[in-house]
Amino acid sequence: MIRLCILIILLRVASLAYAQIVDINVDCAQVIGKIRSLQGMNAGPMAHYPLWPDLIAQYQEIGVDYVRTSGVIRWTMDTVRTLPWDIHFIFPDSLADPNNPSNYNFAPADSQIQAIIETGAKPFIRLGYSWLGQLPAVRYIRPEYRRTWAEICKHIIMHYNDGWANGFNYNIEYFEIWNEPNNFSFWAGTQLEYFQLYDTTARVLKTYNPNLKIGGPATAGVGINWIAGLLIYCYNHNVPIDFVSWHVYSDTVSIDAYKVVRSSMRVQQVLDSLNFSIPHYLTEWNISASNPGRYGYNTRGGAFTASFLIYMQNTTIDKAFRYRGPEADTSFGTWFYDGTYKKPAYAFLAFKKALETPIRLHCTGSDTLGYATIAGKSAGGDTISILISDVKSSNSGYNLTVRNLPWGYSGFTYQRYLLDSLHNLELVETGNYFDSTFATQETMIAPSVQFIRLIKRQPTSVSEKP
Structure with a gap:
């Protein structure tokens, strides 16, 4: 019994060691084309x-x-x-x-x-x-x-x-x-x-x-x-x-x-x-x-x-x-x-x-085995979106960095939606930020899909307006 427990622990440790954190980098200043409707x-x-x-x-x-x-x-x-x-x-x-x-x-x-x-x-x-x-x-x-x-x-x-x-x-x-x-x-x-x-x-x-x-x-x-x-x-x-x-x-x-x-x-x-x-x-x-x-x-x-x-x-x-x-x-x-x-x-x-954000941005992280990423921004530059899909990898999550946000240091809202066995593209996380770069680390276990949206926050008072 003790040997079996040790074996299970070793297998668990080995699987965690093998699991990868994917680096996903988005550059809002680097436009690479248009996201096309193929629906x-x-x-x-x-x-x-x-x-x-x-x-x-x-x-x-x-x-x-x-x-x-x-x-x-x-x-x-x-x-x-x-x-x-x-x-x-x-x-x-x-x-x-x-x-x-x-x-x-x-x-x-x-x-x-x-x-x-x-x-x-x-x-x-x-x-x-x-x-x-x-x-x-x-x-x-x-x-x-x-x-x-x-x-x-x-x-x-x-x-x-x-x-x-x-x-x-x-x-x-x-x-x-x-x-x-x-x-x-x-x-x-x-x-x-x-x-x-x-x-x-x-x-x-x-x-x-x-x-x-x-x-x-x-x-x-x-x-x-x-x-x-x-x-x-x-x-x-x-x-x-x-x-x-x-x-x-x-x-x-x-x-x-x-x-x-x-x-x-x-x-x-x-x-x-x-x-x-x-x-x-x-x-x-x-x-x-x-x-x-x-x-x-x-x-x-x-x-x-x-x-x-x-x-x-x-x-x-x-x-x-x-x-x-x-x-x-x-x-x-x-x-x-x-x-x-x-x-x-x-x-x-x-x-x-x-x-809804059809201006396609440079985005890393995709491979040819079912892990796919894409990023875009809206025509007015007030929304950034990132779509991440993992069919079957052993990855345990990702580090996402979004640079050169088009609104500079203005405030923005972060939204993360999840599609997995328990969620049907539901909003699972949100927050407000003030920076020209956004970074987050999230858990993501295959098979699953995550959709992230950054929305420029509109001024709510006269003092906030430029």
Whole structure:
């Protein structure tokens, strides 16, 4: 028994000796860029079941900027499963005339788009088919049907942008052709056949409206061969392409948030090597491509989300879309069925707070293993924020030093918020200070996220005013 106690003590001492204190230094005088909003979601805020609450307020609270219409599902009261944004659901009879408005079933998709618009986000339309618990209804477009399929897509856009078929004038810009064609579960044809489908569809859409932004291929994983192949095909055949898109998922073993940086670099290298000056979009991401399980809602999943959002700021990704917003039959949802926040939703909320200070400042402390930091200041220079996320390190805390505060020696308020197993981004510490430098040492055990804000204190009396 005594030996066991001694062993436990030695192990405890060894673990403490191994634990690190991370030095985080912020220089308010050194601006390195802008903190960009990459708060996109897959699937809009409408609940999948009629008795569940919609998520319009939640989307607004975390600042969702774009919503991709992929994986959209809606069950009816009599448990009929519908896919409002799949082409075969909008246009049920594939042999019908695509020029006839009566051949379209727009009402369910209309509700989805209206809900997205109500949140203040912009729709990003995926033209294709969903896989939600079963294979997509369509996994191949015959060569002789490509033109008809493209015409159907065109008339769908006309409905939402030009009022066709009692439609709307939403001026939706972005349209992505298909989803994961390098995944046999979504595309049963060859690579060349997908390129040819893209060719036909992009030409039809651009002829109708050259201002639309058309792209793909929305690959499963980075899919470099498909991305490069599509770009080369478009160059050789003079096919319009405005962006490329791809997906990235980690796994529940490595929980590798930095994978997004490595993947983005590969995509950008392809674009550069082929002399394409177009953006690339990450149109799906999450902690796992299969059911995330507990990581879809627990604190490690929340820290992964925060670190992922921070790491993306070090990439050339122009738009990003987490998979997904509403809960379905897996743990991918950012919120629970009843609309309450999961830990990853609080991570998005923390980053929304960071976006309120968009002038990015030099900040040390990040590594490539899931420990990520970012700092910014507000446009008026009266607020500084620091976001720190630790997915899985053995660090025991950090020393934070913030130099060259923009308000000099004026007073300021310090606030620290905590996201861990016991706290949901709650204010856990506050204080008032007078100095041009701020320093603090805090305990931080993975997995957790901390958000710190320094706010210039406004004069409260005539004698305090300059």
